[in-house]
Amino acid sequence: MMWFFPTNSLLSVLFLVLVSTFSFGSCIQNRDDLFYSPIEGNQKTFEAYALKNSACGKEKLPGTLFIHRVKIDDLKICIRAIELVDCNTWNTDGYLPDTCKAIGTSFR
DSSP: OOOOOOSSHHHHHHHHHHHHHHHHGGGOOOGGGGEEOHHHHHHHHHHHHHHHHHHHTOOOOOSEEOOSOEEHHHHHHHHHHHHHSOHHHHTSTTOOOHHHHTTSEEOO
């Protein structure tokens, strides 16, 4: 494959800028795609608690409430920690996975 390079140096620079903009511009991610809104974050946390409560026979409410946007990756780690904890630990009063404590505003 042969590349076309304009002979004029100004055109060469412009050509390289345009090529790099179109080829690398699609790699930049919108920062809003990295976060859940507070409503989405709280909803996903309540769903995880409901599933764990059902499995462990406990009526427990989340100890963390998100009042600001939440990083999606952080919340996924929190939810995974909720899924993996055993029922004896889950049924302990005041238990909240450390990964969940680190991302929210705690009221306990």
